[in-house]
Amino acid sequence: MTDHPLDLAGIGIGPFNLSLAAQLDAVDDLDALFFDRGPAFDWHPGMMLPEVSLQTSFLKDLVTAVNPTSPWSFLAYLVAQKRFYEFLNAEFEAVPRQEFAQYLAWVAARLPGLRFGSAIREVRFEGGAFRLAGDRVAVAARNLALGVGLQPDLPAFAAKLDPRDRFHSAEAAFALDRTAGRRVAVIGGGQSGAEIVLNLLSRGADAPASVEWISRRPNFQPIDATPFTNELFTPHYVESFHALPDARRRSTVARQKLAGDGISTSTLRAIYRRLYALRHMEGEPLAASLLPHREVLDVDRAGGYRLVMRNGFDGRIEVSQADVVVLATGYRYALPPCLDPLREHLALDATGRPQIGADFAAAWDGPAGNRIFVLNGGLISHGIAEPQLSLMAWRSAVIVNALAGRPVFDIGALPSPVAWSRADPERSLRTSGPV
Numbered sequence: 001m002t003d004h005p006l007d008l009a010g011i012g013i014g015p016f017n018l019s020l021a022a023q024l025d026a027v028d029d030l031d032a033l034f035f036d037r038g039p040a041f042d043w044h045p046g047m048m049l050p051e052v053s054l055q056t057s058f059l060k061d062l063v064t065a066v067n068p069t070s071p072w073s074f075l076a077y078l079v080a081q082k083r084f085y086e087f088l089n090a091e092f093e094a095v096p097r098q099e100f101a102q103y104l105a106w107v108a109a110r111l112p113g114l115r116f117g118s119a120i121r122e123v124r125f126e127g128g129a130f131r132l133a134g135d136r137v138a139v140a141a142r143n144l145a146l147g148v149g150l151q152p153d154l155p156a157f158a159a160k161l162d163p164r165d166r167f168h169s170a171e172a173a174f175a176l177d178r179t180a181g182r183r184v185a186v187i188g189g190g191q192s193g194a195e196i197v198l199n200l201l202s203r204g205a206d207a208p209a210s211v212e213w214i215s216r217r218p219n220f221q222p223i224d225a226t227p228f229t230n231e232l233f234t235p236h237y238v239e240s241f242h243a244l245p246d247a248r249r250r251s252t253v254a255r256q257k258l259a260g261d262g263i264s265t266s267t268l269r270a271i272y273r274r275l276y277a278l279r280h281m282e283g284e285p286l287a288a289s290l291l292p293h294r295e296v297l298d299v300d301r302a303g304g305y306r307l308v309m310r311n312g313f314d315g316r317i318e319v320s321q322a323d324v325v326v327l328a329t330g331y332r333y334a335l336p337p338c339l340d341p342l343r344e345h346l347a348l349d350a351t352g353r354p355q356i357g358a359d360f361a362a363a364w365d366g367p368a369g370n371r372i373f374v375l376n377g378g379l380i381s382h383g384i385a386e387p388q389l390s391l392m393a394w395r396s397a398v399i400v401n402a403l404a405g406r407p408v409f410d411i412g413a414l415p416s417p418v419a420w421s422r423a424d425p426e427r428s429l430r431t432s433g434p435v
């Protein structure tokens, strides 16, 4: 155990705590260490399928939005890799996810204060500090940054499937080989389901016998990445949203789902074109069916698995047969088990998430000077930008300022063409001006 508590200990090193570590690197007088259970930085390796792209501008990297002169920007990475001109000449419509993952790993390999192979098993609050214990870890810190990501969301019926015959999308890259020659059902009409279906339709000699793509959404729906929807992914919107009452925030998040969780137009187009080629040019060697507006209710064993679905289009119950079930059913928030000793001290909302203040600190009954910053837990408190990369540089800067107790980064008043609320006259005045 260190004698002097750190200013901050970070649990988890995904992109979000990595961004916080990168922004903290610009501050001399704050001591922080970050811990991850993995042996090295690896960004969603189970979904690193060939030719997948980022859904976000590369300018929304770890630091740039607030600190464009940081050495940890995507552009700094390109220059250090001597790829700047080639990257420009490649004219990517969207950056390959592999490239962005390499950028993140490049930063993670160089930033000080990151410890891998260090799972945190338990966090207690004793003697005015958080005490972290885990694999090769025993540290004390005045503040915590919880950056443990989200958990795969498995429907209840998943327990009825033999683990050899099912996998969540988070493991797809390691498990898709199991589909060769078999009847495959992919459940989930988000980007993960779409990328997996495209992969299954393109496996050549290792193709499955058949593919069914089942989505609860009424259609295979695109992400909305148009200008006024992109305003939802700005600090100005998040600040206005955070000020709303809880019930209003929850209904707003539900309405805005496709702004963050729809399918990239390029992926939809690629799937449609692949289906066209299979049906009309390659003599349909692989049977593919698309089943939108179906909610899978249950499964049972019958010549493989029988999936029972409700069709929301015509209201009927349908069944389908599969040998392998891919659960592209999304992710959910959960407090990590290492926080169990603190659970009863945290104020949770109706969804089980910590209640998070404007500075991303969770409400708890401990001393106000000891904060638990929560990253990627604020879907309800801060809105749909929270689980996305879009605002990570800004969120990290907000946390650094709160931790330092002074405006290390200028995050004040950003002008916006949209007035979301006139309830805060001071803010309206601050943000109005020439646009």
Ligand SMILES: Cc1cc2nc3c(=O)[nH]c(=O)nc-3n(C[C@H](O)[C@H](O)[C@H](O)COP(=O)(O)OP(=O)(O)OC[C@H]3O[C@@H](n4cnc5c(N)ncnc54)[C@H](O)[C@@H]3O)c2cc1C
Pocket (backbone or CB within 6 Å): 011, 012, 013, 014, 015, 016, 017, 035, 036, 037, 038, 043, 044, 047, 053, 054, 055, 056, 118, 119, 120, 121, 147, 148, 149, 150, 336, 338, 375, 376, 387, 388, 389, 390
């Ligand atoms: C396949 C995929 C692609 C995505 N692409 C985009 C995109 O293009 N654009 C976009 O805006 N968003 C995207 N997202 C959404 C979001 O940006 C990512 O999920 C992002 O990785 C979230 O970062 P995170 O740091 O919260 O969590 P994670 O990346 O999940 O990282 C959490 C880390 O915490 C560690 N950890 C957990 N518990 C412990 C513990 N007890 N001790 C130590 N370490 C622990 C884990 O090992 C992990 O490394 C994508 C999501 C997925 C699933």
Ligand SMILES: NC(=O)c1ccc[n+]([C@@H]2O[C@H](COP(=O)([O-])OP(=O)(O)OC[C@H]3O[C@@H](n4cnc5c(N)ncnc54)[C@H](OP(=O)(O)O)[C@@H]3O)[C@@H](O)[C@H]2O)c1
Pocket (backbone or CB within 6 Å): 047, 052, 053, 054, 055, 097, 155, 169, 187, 188, 189, 190, 191, 192, 193, 195, 214, 215, 216, 217, 260, 261, 262, 294, 295, 296, 297, 328, 329, 330, 331
């Ligand atoms: N390349 C990339 O950039 C990339 C790749 C993958 C993921 N992502 C991002 O990561 C996040 C998560 O994406 P995701 O696709 O993993 O999850 P997701 O967007 O939450 O999609 C999960 C899907 O599963 C459906 N579903 C859940 N249970 C079902 C059931 N019983 N029957 C039928 N359908 C069911 C959901 O329907 P409902 O919508 O009705 O709940 C939803 O369509 C998103 O923000 C996404 O954009 C990005």
